[in-house]
Amino acid sequence: MADNLLELDTPVIAILRAPTAARFAEVTAVLQESGITAVEFTLTSEGALDALRDCADFAYPIGVGTVRTAEDANRAVDAGAAYLITPVVSDEVIHEGYRLSIPVISGAFTPTEIHRAWVAGSTMIKVFPASLGGPDYLRALRAPLPDIPLVPTGGVTHDAAKAYLDAGATALGIGSPLIGDACTGGDLNALRDRALALREELK
């Protein structure tokens, strides 16, 4: 997955977080058709794993996010998760990902947390919440940690997306600024327009 993710035309992981996952399959179809092929279903969304099972025949693999325990990791992988994303450095999730041969993108914020999550075996590091430091913080992290693939996530807006990539981000995790209200009944054509605009911006 890591290699596929790095080779994506659009270096974005779209994050779906909503009270329920009832619309996740439809939203994922629109995103993937629009070139945003990496999509994360978050466990805080009721029914996320059932929705993932409904997407088993989708063209691109889907990840599961907000994974905090080994039990979460196993449930996610059983449902078809191609990769796992955590909001924190969780040794048990990293170890479970290694055991199951599933990439883990660990959440971390400080240089010490980022280094620790990387050495423990994470595939990439989600710098969260990225907007606290912005692109300048990411650039500062990259200087002493140039070998660690960083995925800023949390408050990454369309306007700032290019600046994070210019600062050295490998990919971006984007939830609400891209998804808007699409998971709660919002207009899917508007979602398509946002996804295509982001893809164009990041070419």
Ligand SMILES: O=C[C@H](O)COP(=O)(O)O
């Ligand atoms: O886990 C990550 C966040 O839910 C995404 O944050 P965002 O909605 O500000 O992009």
